[in-house]
Amino acid sequence: MKITVVGAGYVGLANAILLAQHNEVVALEVNPNIVEMLNNKQSHIADKEIEYYLANKTLNLRATSDKDDAYKDTDIVIVATPTNYDEDTNSFDTSTVESVIDDVLAQGIVAPIFIKSTIPVGFTESMRQAKNTDRIIFSPEFLREGKALYDNLNPSRIIVGDTTPAAKRFAALLAEGAQKEDIEILFMEPTEAEAVKLFANTYLAMRVSFFNELDTYAEMKGLNSQSIIDGISLDPRIGTHYNNPSFGYGGYCLPKDTKQLRANFEGVPNNIISAIVEANKTRKHFVADTVAAKNPKTVGIYRLTMKSSSDNFRESAVLDIMNQLVAKGIEIIIFEPTWTDDTYGEFKVVNDLETFKNNSDVVITNRMNEELKDISEKVYTRDVYNEN
Secondary structure, three states: OEEEEEOOOHHHHHHHHHHHOOOEEEEEOOOHHHHHHHHOOOOOOOOHHHHHHHHHOOOOEEEEOOHHHHHOOOOEEEEOOOOOEEOOOOEEOOHHHHHHHHHHHHOOOOOOEEEOOOOOOOHHHHHHHHHOOOOEEEOOOOOOOOOHHHHHHOOOOEEEOOOOHHHHHHHHHHHHHOOOOOOOEEEOOHHHHHHHHHHHHHHHHHHHHHHHHHHHHHHHHOOOHHHHHHHHHOOOOOOOOOOOOOOOOOOOOHHHHHHHHHHHOOOOOOOHHHHHHHHHHHHHHHHHHHHHOOOOOEEEEEOOOOOOOOOOOOOOHHHHHHHHHHHOOOEEEEEOOOOOOOEEOOEEEOOOHHHHHHHOOEEEOOOOOHHHHHHOOOEEOOOOOOOO
8 A cells, every 4th residue: 555644753753664575655754854765764852762763674665745646546644743732722733733634625535544643622512513524533642752762663552543444444455454462452533542541641640749749748858759559559450550740741741641631621620630720830840949948059961861761851841840940040051962963942951961060059850860870969960769
């Protein structure tokens, strides 16, 4: 089959590579630099499996910015464009998704359109009605930054928000490209599939918030946070995963998905959903206040990334902490080797590690690193397990 994937970010590229093992895949991408890199079998994303597959696997994959070329004779269109949260409208900005749908329909293509972008609950049905077609189908994605292709090769489940033959063919294509066998595949109504995506990510955000509030309590009461977490996590109903304290949940998905779900709850009684969003703000305020209480003149930020395996700064919790520290009159310097400019916004970047250490009164890092062991007395982190 010929499959067109629109958008070559984490979701789009991971899906494109997965499907290009057994199908002709064309990645439609507006950024010419990304197009060139992909056609040279190079990844613009820090992801071990993506980099390996592009360089070493036989893939029927190419990238282009030419819409006519990408859509010609295609059998399936996958939409993987960004949907950032708009604070003014209290909703995802779905304009890029809608634009792709309009382009496909304008081309007279009869191929089904599978949305992999995260969208508000009810979006698919509203698009079907507005565009007078039932070929718009939502299939949620459950990927981690830095592990996007791995998670597609080993999916926890495949969900398609439709029950038609086209939906079943699409699920079969995803399963065919995976390494994992006996994958749970669920078919449901599109609005239910949209809800699965938002509720799943909001639950993960709730779990992060819970262990962060536990850690806040332990720090303020002079208790050993790890001892408490070890003790409760050995309960099999709780588990020993996803329990490492942090500066707050961040990244591209959790902050926007929790806000979107809260907006979708308008008119529906709730306490927990709203509290999850507020808990993340409280945690970042607590971290900023704790660091400021050390009376530093200069605070060094060791990495803008939230995870050791990621190169993504989007919605990193430490960004809000930095702004709060600046508002308290504290100078900020950043060590971020993936950033080559001398400044990041209004902040100074110092990528000579020794200079960075020497010029920082306090160094804060979301995840501890061996590079900081020699200045451990300066380091502020809430990482207790040395893992993401």
